[in-house]
Amino acid sequence: MARSCDSRCYNSRSSAARCRCVCGGTNHGSGASMSLNVSASAEGENREVKSRVTASLGGTSYTAEPAYTVAQFNTAYFQSGEYQGFERDIAAECEARGVQVEQMARVMGIWEGQLEPAIAATLHGVEEDILDVARQLGARYKQYGMLIVVPDPTARQFSYIIKDIAPAEVIDCIAAMKAFGVEGGRYVNGRVEVADKDNIWRVGVEAVAQELGKPLERIRARITLLEGDEPGKAEGKDYKWVGPRRRREGASDEAG
Numbered sequence: 001m002a003r004s005c006d007s008r009c010y011n012s013r014s015s016a017a018r019c020r021c022v023c024g025g026t027n028h029g030s031g032a033s034m035s036l037n038v039s040a041s042a043e044g045e046n047r048e049v050k051s052r053v054t055a056s057l058g059g060t061s062y063t064a065e066p067a068y069t070v071a072q073f074n075t076a077y078f079q080s081g082e083y084q085g086f087e088r089d090i091a092a093e094c095e096a097r098g099v100q101v102e103q104m105a106r107v108m109g110i111w112e113g114q115l116e117p118a119i120a121a122t123l124h125g126v127e128e129d130i131l132d133v134a135r136q137l138g139a140r141y142k143q144y145g146m147l148i149v150v151p152d153p154t155a156r157q158f159s160y161i162i163k164d165i166a167p168a169e170v171i172d173c174i175a176a177m178k179a180f181g182v183e184g185g186r187y188v189n190g191r192v193e194v195a196d197k198d199n200i201w202r203v204g205v206e207a208v209a210q211e212l213g214k215p216l217e218r219i220r221a222r223i224t225l226l227e228g229d230e231p232g233k234a235e236g237k238d239y240k241w242v243g244p245r246r247r248r249e250g251a252s253d254e255a256g
Helices: 075-079 081-096 127-140 167-179 202-212
Strands: 036-039 046-049 052-059 100-111 114-126 145-151 157-162 184-188 191-196 216-229
Touching (some): 052 100, 075 081, 081 100, 081 127, 127 145, 157 202, 167 184, 167 202, 191 202, 191 216, 202 216
Antiparallel strands (some): 100 114, 100 184
């Protein structure tokens, strides 16, 4: 979720409702397991064992200006102290809540043709704990949004994967997304992932895949976009930023 947002997509800088990097994440985990009630030993009291899910967390620590072409995309940011601190903070926040980090993938977040470095973290744990991790990171790194996608065969929201996208084809895919009204997504490991939180992009995503001649996978999922903004300017938001955002690439790399 930086400025533009990844689902609506992925971290919106222009609108607090967007999670730009976050761009639509998809994960092929098994989804939620069934809740169980077990007896507490001596007293025979029942305690609830909360269900654990596998989720994709999409977000970024990036708050500088986005790129508008693949050639301009700031891959060097992944080597920065700020980004490496972001990965460490994800691990620490997860460890504190008993959430397992299964994978952290560095991705290209896409929002309305703007590109920025982002992360797709595959997490396993209690869903509310995963949401709390996202809130903490969104506040600390001043993101407009953080995106959480949980595969669920009973869900009414959908995540899409356009497959077999070579690096040289990314620019054509981004152009097709703009042409067919698909505002956000992310590119990672040869595929473009789109989390359609509001169920408004299906026709556009199908048109993109057809235009490029690429296979398309659709996955039912629960999609949550957590929104944040500056203190005093975030009535009704899910979390508050810590301090101001950076405005330009050369500014301090401190993350609040």
